[in-house]
Amino acid sequence: MSEMISLQIKRKDAGKIKSGFPLLKKEAIVNPHVLKKEGQLLRLVTESGEFLGTGYYGKQNKGYGWVLTTNEREKIDESFFINKLSQALAYRSSFFQNLSTTAFRVFNGEGDGIGGLTIEYFEGYYVINWYSEGIYAFKDLILSALKKVVQYKGLYEKKRFDQQGQYIEDDDFVDGERAQFPLIIKENDVNFATYLNDGAMVGIFLDQRNVRERIKDYYAKHKTVLNLFSYTGAFSVSAAVGGASKTTSVDVANRSLSKTIEQFSVNQLDYEDENIIVEDVFHYFKYAKRKEFTYDLVILDPPSFARSKKFRFSVAKDYQKLLEDTIDLTNDNGVIVASTNYSGFDMKKFKTFIDGAFKAKGERYKILEEYKLPKDFKTNPHFKEGNYLKVVFIQKA
Known part of the structure; x- marks a missing residue:
């Protein structure tokens, strides 16, 4: 770490920092030329020199650093x-x-x-x-x-x-x-195999814990389940433990097959009783429609951005179309678990995609329940982007 430097914050952004907004956005900085090396401690001040807080310089896709304290006497040690x-x-x-x-x-x-x-x-x-x-x-x-x-x-x-x-x-x-x-x-008494030394992902996304529990305890029993963008099949396993009659997991990654087999196996479930499909989800939509496959419970939790040989996907632009395709594969009175971890829009905006998709298909729907981040994913009330998870259980009427 180098010596603390003074970073000026524009007037319109200074009030937000005083109120608890933690992110240092590039456009809020008056003198970005003083930022030389990531890890620099920053004395954040207004254009007139009034103390706002202490932060550090660190580039993320979200900004140029973070506020650590607004207490002028607090040392970062x-x-x-x-x-x-x-x-x-x-x-x-x-x-x-x-x-x-x-x-x-x-x-x-x-x-x-x-x-x-x-x-x-x-x-x-x-x-x-x-x-x-x-x-x-x-x-x-x-x-x-x-x-x-x-x-x-x-x-x-x-x-x-x-x-x-x-x-x-x-x-x-x-x-x-x-x-x-x-x-x-x-x-929640379901086993999952994790690998802490195997790249960026460990094998399970912990922020979906409450959603998986709800599927297991309430929605899965005697139901046919389709899990799209299934990763290692965690939703599928939770549904199977909850008594699903059959699960189908679809993901384009080759390793999703062995990873999903492993997750079923560590719960003493016979993976051969389930469908585990390595295929582009967009191709699977076409295949399933042609075969007239439909399901009682469909879980739609795509990555924020995805690219395959023929398709590029962005949640912000394409989620509604993805949901329209999902509606076609959902039985009447069936349930869709629509989920996204994209922080660029809020729940209100997400619901407009849901409403638009059902209107486009000429179908009625009922929102059964909603989920955000669980308690252990503590958020800052002044930073709404941090509460990124949005999950809606929708019944196709």
Whole structure:
């Protein structure tokens, strides 16, 4: 870390920072030329020199850095990180007592006061996610602080940054003992195989925990289930544990086949009783319509952006069309679980896609329930983009 520099914030943005907005947006900065090296501590001031806060310089797709404190006397040292981590752990104390769920998020970026940093817990192991070179510059301080506030079997890390915003391949192990993989974690008494050392993804998205539980406990029994963009089949497994008559998982990635087979197997479920299809979802729509396949429960959780040989997909532009195709594969009175983790629009906007899709198909619908991020994914109320998850259970009337 280098010497603290003074960064001027435009008048119209200064009030937002005073109120708790944590992101340093490029367009809010008066003198960006002073930013030389990511990890610089920033004394944030108005154009007239009034103190606003202390932050750090770290480029993400979201901005140029994050505010760490608005207290002029607060130093950004090991004690600062110990305090933030301790508060985060206390907030999630009940999760550590829950024997039916052994994986969750223990630190959620700006929601816990340090944008660009998340930490997750997996059955005694911790995984640290660094989202910029800027926050990675504080690695030694943060690791030292973490070691003083938690007991762990081992530490792993994910460097989710480079000049193109891609994941940096590396040996993800940091400290302690190496885990034996697959590491089996529990989520609401369902088993999932995870790999903490295998690239950016570990095998399960923890933010969908409550949605999977609801599918398992309420929606799946005796139902035919289609899971689109299925990744490792976590929704499919939850549905099968919940008594689904048959699940169909569709994903274009070749490794989704072996990963999904593994997830069924660690729950003592016969994967041969299920359909696991490696195919472009857009091709599958055409195939399923031609074969007149329909399902009782369809889970639609696409990535924000996707590209295959013939298709490019963006949630912001294409979700409504994707939902229209999904409606065609849904039985009357069937349920669609429409989901997105895209932070560029809110739930109100998302519902306009739902309404537009059903109107375009001439179908009626009923919204049954909605989900956002679970409690362990703590958010900052002044930063709405941080509460990114939007899930709507829709019944086709």
